[in-house]
Amino acid sequence: DTGVSQDPRHKITKRGQNVTFRCDPISEHNRLYWYRQTLGQGPEFLTYFQNEAQLEKSRLLSDRFSAERPKGSFSTLEIQRTEQGDSAMYLCASSLGSGAGELFFGEGSRLTVL
């Protein structure tokens, strides 16, 4: 399977704990995106990388969120001191190059904060 993969698919944690999600993009894609989706809403942009450089980060993203993409391959999204409002589906996507290219999404990581 050469699609975008995300791990874990489901995570249940207690408020205040840290969680980390991993995304493995399609290998030849140089752009990687993180989105968050909550019930009744469309996916909300969090951040994106071109290769290893984080080029844009949503102003809505608090300092508790951090993302990395070392070596321009896989990416991690860490949420520190989780809050109940962080409960959501976290989607990763990748795309090839710049321009208007379509995004290829993973199946998402669902976070539940108790």
Next chain:
Amino acid sequence: ILNVEQSPQSLHVQEGDSTNFTCSFPSSNFYALHWYRWETAKSPEALFVMTLNGDEKKKGRISATLNTKEGYSYLYIKGSQPEDSATYLCAPRGYGGSQGNLIFGKGTKLSVKP
């Protein structure tokens, strides 16, 4: 806050019915418009990427049109089938000067009854 509107929010049709949805967005700083289909428990899948005013794209029974001057796109499904049941998301890109991310609408949830 960028305003992407999709209507209707949900739609129930019978197998064989044809249907259409609307995506509207402010027309300034337009770069591209994406349509995605998101089936339950799967990852969002790209349907179309449209860039030019007057663009029309087709994939099987699904087609889309784009009007960048007035800021809307229509998605049409001819002869709906149960497997078309999904949430259809539109997302303009390059909005507000940013070409790095998509701004998604809330989607139109389509249910096709056999």
